[in-house]
Amino acid sequence: MTLLDSPTIDCVQQRIKRKLEDYVDDDLPSSDDDLVSVRMRKDDDLPSSTTTSTSFPHQFTTHFQPRASLFSLPDRIQFFVRMISQGKTLVLHGNPNDKIKTVHEMIHSATGIPVMEQRLIYGGKQLQWEHSLSHCRITNDAGLHLVGRMRSTVHPQAWQVIDDLVSIVCRLCKGERGVCPKSIKSRLSEFLNKTPKDGIDHAAPYLNIFLSSSAPAALVMLYMSPHNGNKECAEEAIQHFIKSSRNALPRPIYSEFAPIVLEFCKLLGRAAAHDDPLYRLCRSSLGSMVEFVKIGRSSKNYDVGSYKKVVIAVQEIVPFVDELASKLSEGLVSSMDPIVSYGPSASDVRDFAAFVRPLRDAIIDQVALGSLIPMHYNHNLHCYSDEVKFLYVLYHDLLAKLQLCLNKVEDLVQKEKGDGGWDQYLSILKELHNIAELYQGAEEYFWTNLRRNKVSLCYLIVRYAKRGEDYKWILEHKDLTDFESRRHLVMMLLPEVKDEYEELHEMLIDRSQLLAESFEYIAHADPETLRGGLFMEFKNEEATGPGVLREWFFLVCQAIFNPQNALFVACPNDRRRFFPNPASKVDPMHLEYFSFAGRVIALALMHKMQVGIVFDRAFFLQLAGLNVSLEDIKDADPYLYSSCKQILDMDPSAVDQDALGLTFVWEIEELGSMKVLELLPDGKHITVNSRNRKEYVDLLIRHRFVTSVSQQVRHFARGFADIVTDEEIQKLCFKSLELEDLDGMLHGSESAISVDEWKAHTEYNGYKETDPQIYWFWKIVHGMTAEQRKILLFFWTSVKYLPVEGFGGLASRLYIYKSNESLDRLPSSHTCFYRICFPAYPSLAVMQERLNVITQEHVGCSFGTW
Incomplete structure (x- = not known):
């Protein structure tokens, strides 16, 4: 669809066309005043063959021609209307009995200036609508002055700035030379700089001026203009408007730009395409705003509780969700293609999330079911019935495609092949999980499907989970993850180590x-x-x-x-x-x-x-x-654990016969003396029986392991x-x-240090693996006790307990360096670089003696150098 196809833009084109008519005098003789000769009368007053006409409101006919040719109409008077603001003069003709209101309508038809904004001055007096030309003593060749009527607004300068901007756009669209495109950007900056920053109530009416003046449509028309340089000028202006509003204004005020950016999105979506870079910028900007503005059923309604106007209607959000869901669906399908192998873009996923959240929140606020929406929900019961159904269908469609994608990931991971187009899967899953929380059974269905692809999910977490993202939705489901993925997610919660x-x-x-x-x-x-x-x-x-x-x-x-x-x-x-x-x-x-x-x-x-x-x-x-609970104290206090188990397992009749002789007290030794604590008020007089023994055990555990160390x-x-x-x-x-x-x-790995794995992760500098010193070294290490190996490793690397992955989990491989020091020197280490250094000892016995020294617990520290 082109720009001309849009009904909205059709209206704007008519408006801008009328503004362009201010400049049709290119062929007129030049003079101090630009004269526009306008002959207007009712259609039945002039033969249609005598004019070249264009239809205007009020059934008037407009004819542009050189001024001299109109003097042949003696039955009509000619008069001039000087347009003070634009430096032009209109040449008008009419009957002496014509009303001043008719003259205003003639001016509107010729210039596009609204009638209500015109004031005609003659002889120092303002002319009244109900008077005729003759009553106002307007004779042939009389000169009138047209001045603007002050709009009913507290921001007249803003109206003037935007009107100037639209006029400049009109001239550029016409291809007029000598117009400075940079003036558009300067007008936008002037408008933004004067935006009220003292509250939404003041900012919203001010920003509405931009929409009321059709400025977005004018700029989009300039963007689609065929004239050289206009597209670039419009693109730069719109980008400047959006980015400057984001950077210069407080968040609440910036969010009030949402209706303006929404208008840009609508116009660009029709005039250009959804892949157009400027449209995507506007869409992303709108997505960043909708989270902070009032979303409701209609943008004309008010929320009674907060008295806050609904800025964006839910129905205006849905098309963006639908569009972006289609993009994600296409991306998921592409990611399964071994030839294409690209997935959904990060920007599309980000925008999808931005638009889904307010839609989801609006449904939660308005459906008011008090619980989850049933799977077979009667969609005609509530105001958001269409949106409820739409979101549910969208959820199932995307989840089904993601299921196929995860199947592919699992297959390729197991084969150690492929790694492309998968980076946005987690983000999409997160948004689908948020949608699933709305519907009965949907969340359970979501997790059931993910359990079938635990391998894929864990791989995606370790490979793509990024710091700063929210993974709470998956952190709570430990049954779907393994140690490596859980560790990775927790590390994303911790601060990142800096190297500066x-x-x-x-x-x-x-x-x-x-x-x-x-x-x-x-x-x-x-x-x-x-x-x-x-x-x-x-x-x-x-x-x-x-x-x-x-x-x-x-x-x-x-x-x-x-x-x-x-x-x-x-x-x-x-x-x-x-x-x-x-x-x-x-x-x-x-x-x-x-x-x-x-x-x-x-x-x-x-x-x-x-x-x-x-x-x-x-x-x-x-x-x-x-x-x-009781089972949790087994290691910390095995005696208490055993005693509590016996109390709970005893025959109830024996307990009720006071065989235990217990009351609700706890005796503890504190600083060498015994102290009695009551587990309940007046606990020393409450006997433990079969009915309260569970409570007694729970209170005992709580006091012993919670209260005492709280x-x-x-x-x-x-x-x-x-x-x-x-x-x-x-x-x-x-x-x-x-x-x-x-x-x-x-703690690290619970397994004993493997010498073979140690050797496999060690490289040499100055030595070769076949040198006798290397052979002796590993033979000695093989003969060490487990504790001696830990001490040697600590001396070498400052690591006494290996990571769970073993040597492969260290930050670097290990190195044995040949030193040129005296043979009577002990080995040294550079722990930062995982290096151990020793000279070429002459025999296994000498090396054994040197290594025995450094593998003593009290010697293994402080030998390292940087």
Whole structure:
């Protein structure tokens, strides 16, 4: 469809045509005044053969010709109308009995100037409509002045600016020379600069001037004009208008531009095409606005509760959703084509999401079912029946195509082939999930389909999930993901490690005061500074860089969770696991240290450090904001777990006979003395029986594992939240993981170090794999104990616990360098670069002796250099 096909633009063309008629005097004799001779009369007053006519309102006929040829009509008077604002003069003819209103209509037909905006002045007086020419003493060759009537608006200058803009566009569309295209841009800037910024109520009427003046249609007409340079001029002007409004105005005011941008979209969609770059810019800009404006049934209605005018109607949003859904559907089909192999574009997905959200929200607000929309919903019951049905059909169509795409992804991933056109699948799935939340059974249907493609989903997450995107919709469904994808999603929640050294938080720490000095550097630092990265150096040691930082993380975490420091206690059944110590208050600063510990753990996860410790399940669940049950305390307190199990499993009659002899109290040892706590008010007088024993066990577990350490857990969570920016993200981090996932991220691999894998991930510099020193080295490593291998690895890389992926999960391959130092020197390392260096020892025995020295626990640290 071309621009001329649009009814809207037809009207605008008529208007602009009338404005262009102000400039038809190109062939007239030049003089001080541009004279336009206009002969107007009723159709039955002149033979049609004597004129060349064009139809105008009020059945008037217009004839343009040289002024002298009209003097042959003695029965009519000729008079001149000087147009003050445009510097032109109209030559009009009429009968002495013609009313002044008729003259106004003649001027309107010739110029397009609305009658209500005209004022005729003669002899210093304004002429009244009901008077005749003779009554006003207008004789032959009389001179009248036409001046503009002030519009009923508080923004007369804005009207003038936009009228000037439209006039300039008219002249350019006509191909007139000497018109400066840059003046359009300057008029737009002037209009934008004067936009009221003190509230929507003032801005909306002001912006309506732009629409009322048909400025969007004029600019689109210029965009479609065949004259050289007009398209570029219009494109630059529209882009400038949209981008400047976004950059210069507050968000609420910018959103009020939505009706204007909507008009641009409609006009460009008809005049150009949906693939036109300018149309796509306008569509994307409109999408960024609709989230912040009132969407309703009609753009002429008002919301009674907020008294806010509906800016965009829902019906005006639907065509964009439909258009973009078709684009996404085409892209999904293309992504399955092995030859084409391109998928939906990021901009189309982004725009689709932008338009779907307000449509979805409007349905939620107005359908008011109080629950999900039934699958067999009677679409005639509510005002949005068509939109409800439309969105449901769209959801099923796109989900069906995505199902086919995921099947293809799974097939190619398993064959290790292909990786194209899939980057927007997750974003589309997210929007379909949002739609599914509207309908009964739709969400369950959505997740059922995804379960069939768990491999594909996990691959897409690891490959395409990006930082800053919202993945809460998938984080809550851990059954659809694996460890690698869950870890990746959680890492997207954590701050990104920066490499800019000028932004790093610098620490210089004495090894003998490791915990205390680390506390001072971390606990008192601005969280924003810590999120910027860390630079670590030990006092009196030359080594710096990432290797030293890895060593510090390992050592400080070992110190924090050392039971001798009274902050945490190890679980009896699993000494790797730790739980907050209820008696930590022996240290007056214990809560500050828990906040410090939360910061350190968050930083360790952020830097992907394996520090060799894991959390007890009860502690982990509290950090996730979840409840603790009996089965969750099995490792932390096996004795209490066993006792509670016996209480719950006992014969009810035995319990009711007070065989247990229990009341609702809890006896604990605190600082060497016994203390009795009542689990309920007056609990010491409430006997445990078969009816309340479950309550007794629940209260006992709650007091033992929640209440007694609530302050410690709260401060640890607060410290963690300092790094991840807020408590909601802190809870989401833990809630999104299984406990075993956190084990892998914090502790590392549970498998024994494989020497063969170690060797496969090692390269050589100065040595060859066939050299005797290399043969001896690996033979010695094969003979080491598991602990000695960990110490050697730590000496070499500052990594004592490998990632879950083993050596393949390290940031780099390992290297053995040949040094030129004396043969009596011990090996050295560059932990930052995963290098170990040693000279060409003369025998296996000498090398064995040197390696035995560095694999002692108290020697394995502090040998590394940068």
